[in-house]
Amino acid sequence: AQKVTQAQTEISVVEKEDVTLDCVYETRDTTYYLFWYKQPPSGELVFLIRRNSFDEQNEISGRYSWNFQKSTSSFNFTITASQVVDSAVYFCALSGNTGKLIFGQGTTLQVKP
């Protein structure tokens, strides 16, 4: 069975702090994809990143970075120098051969000014 666990339900930080959102996954597929989505208060899900299971290189995009470690089945997301606009619910998701996404329960990030 496939499963995604986001153990942090809510995180609150002060602007300019760095914050890491944890994601642990379970799958028996040898080929799979990992995703992060952002859901701001408006409700619409915004795609952030897709990572192939064969590519363990870390990725950086501006203030965002992702750390993929197959050895620990984790795909963590770090926001550097957080801003109020980063306040949202962040979802980690997994897809196997079928393409359907299995989502974690989400982490609510609140960035205070």
Next chain:
Amino acid sequence: GAGVSQSPSNKVTEKGKDVELRCDPISGHTALYWYRQRLGQGLEFLIYFQGNSAPDKSGLPSDRFSAERTGESVSTLTIQRTQQEDSAVYLCASSLVRRDEQYFGPGTRLTVT
């Protein structure tokens, strides 16, 4: 270009009535997915269409739920004899091909009274 659109944005219905929710995917996207998001929770997969292949209905919670897709265009999710537990936001997503990143519509908020 145009994103995924869904209609209606909000639907209030009485228990026992049938409802139809519509999704217009991004033009050219062969894969289309329906998900459900209950209040404060993650997304649950419902059904997936890929081209002319038989749909993956493994996530439909009961036989009251059904969906259709005409070719690679519009999809309709139908819920018959609605129950209060059907109240949720129903999200549609499309991707160029399966396992690609999925782009989500704004959702239909369904309230069953």
